[in-house]
Amino acid sequence: xxxxxxARAADVDTAIATVWRNPGGAFLAGGTTQVDLVRQNVxxxxxxxxxxxxxxxxxxxLPDGGLRIGALARMSDVAQAAGVVDRFPLVSQALLLGASxxxxxxxxxxxxxxxxxxxxYFRDAVSPCNKREPGSGCAAITGFHRGHAVLxxxxxxxxxxxxxxxxxxxxxxxxxxxxxxxGERSVPIDDFFLLPGETPQRENPLEHGELITxxxxxxxPVARRSVYLKVRDRASYEFALASVAAAVEIRDGAVADVRLxxxxxxxxxxxxxxxxxxxxx
Ligand SMILES: Cc1cc2nc3c(=O)[nH]c(=O)nc-3n(C[C@H](O)[C@H](O)[C@H](O)COP(=O)(O)OP(=O)(O)OC[C@H]3O[C@@H](n4cnc5c(N)ncnc54)[C@H](O)[C@@H]3O)c2cc1C
Ligand code: SF4
Numbered sequence: 001x002x003x004x005x006x007a008r009a010a011d012v013d014t015a016i017a018t019v020w021r022n023p024g025g026a027f028l029a030g031g032t033t034q035v036d037l038v039r040q041n042v043x044x045x046x047x048x049x050x051x052x053x054x055x056x057x058x059x060x061x062l063p064d065g066g067l068r069i070g071a072l073a074r075m076s077d078v079a080q081a082a083g084v085v086d087r088f089p090l091v092s093q094a095l096l097l098g099a100s101x102x103x104x105x106x107x108x109x110x111x112x113x114x115x116x117x118x119x120x121y122f123r124d125a126v127s128p129c130n131k132r133e134p135g136s137g138c139a140a141i142t143g144f145h146r147g148h149a150v151l152x153x154x155x156x157x158x159x160x161x162x163x164x165x166x167x168x169x170x171x172x173x174x175x176x177x178x179x180x181x182x183g184e185r186s187v188p189i190d191d192f193f194l195l196p197g198e199t200p201q202r203e204n205p206l207e208h209g210e211l212i213t214x215x216x217x218x219x220x221p222v223a224r225r226s227v228y229l230k231v232r233d234r235a236s237y238e239f240a241l242a243s244v245a246a247a248v249e250i251r252d253g254a255v256a257d258v259r260l261x262x263x264x265x266x267x268x269x270x271x272x273x274x275x276x277x278x279x280x281x
Contacts, residue, residue: 001041002038002041002044004038005046005047005048006048007047007048007049016179017181018047019049020208022046023046024045027048027049032106037123051211056213057070057072059078059084062219064219065221067084067087069215070213071109072108074105075099079104086224088217089224089225090223091217091228094164094245098165112163112165115162117203118162119131119148121139130200131200138155145158149267151270154267159200160264161266162240164243164263167228167261168245169189170269171271172218172223177212177213177214177216180206182210192204192205220259221249221257244260244262245262245263
């Protein structure tokens with residue numbers, strides 16, 4: 001591991017400015033994946049800016065029945081928050097099926113959405129990998145690719161997107177609030193995850209120094225009766241081989257609302273786009 005500097009930010013603006021001023025800087029939230037990647041020499045930051053003191057860890061009800069989830073809220077706290085359990089069980093279930101209890105107590109929501117892929121070639125720091133080193137090639141395409149993506153791939157990268165809760169958040173049309181050197185913006189979650197295309201090294205549209213501050217979930221009545229199902233190699237903790245976040249409302253024999261998103265099979269959380277239709281037709 002290369003040595004790096006460490007700073008602890010007390011407020012959002014300082015955190016953003018400190019990373020922005022340093023081209024080799026990055027945010028550090030729970031550190032559950034960032035520290036691994038630094039230790040494995042996959043990432044080589046000059047400076048890690050610890051954001052754990054920022055006041056971004058609350059889960060609040062919005063007036064319309066939606067939720068505002070602070071980017072630093074821990075996975076375990078969000079999974080147990082009353083508004084999440086009652087109104088968005090698919091989000092709670094996706095969190096509880098992700099990682100281990102110890103990791104969920106440490107890992108943040110923003111960090112979960114920004115976690116890098118689990119492809120073994122990306123993580124060994126010496127194999128060709130277009131995501132780690134653009135233009136070097138993709139060892140997975142001709143090598144070991146069990147568990148890689150079948151949707152949204154390109155000839156540059158076939159790595160599967162790893163986050164479970166991202167799949168549930170796509171199903172309910174969450175919006176990410178961010179703040180960066182250029183100000184604040186809102187990014188619909190579907191636009192946040194980029195397909196690999198020609199630039200697999202770029203996984204989301206965040207600019208250098210841009211911080212996710214919150215995840216807003218609009219009121220989605222159908223989500224009260226929803227589910228997140230996950231198939232994985234072992235039950236204790238493991239990434240998804242395949243998963244689905246689903247909510248369907250049948251009214252008067254017709255599908256009144258349907259929300260579906262798939263995980264584990266694509267290079268981004270995969271929204272299902274099914275037209276509404278009457279039963280029996
Ligand atoms: C053994 C193991 C098993 C796991 N299993 C699963 C699983 O089954 N399902 C699943 O979904 N996940 C799983 N994970 C991943 C885990 O959920 C992530 O490591 C965790 O959510 C990352 O959050 P963190 O706060 O620790 O982020 P960090 O490790 O601190 O940061 C991760 C990345 O996010 C960036 N970042 C953090 N916060 C922000 C922010 N607010 N704005 C902008 N950028 C930010 C950091 O700069 C870094 O690039 C597993 C991890 C491990 C180690
Ligand atoms: S699948 Fe993507 S992450 Fe894995 S080696 Fe290929 S380019 Fe790298």
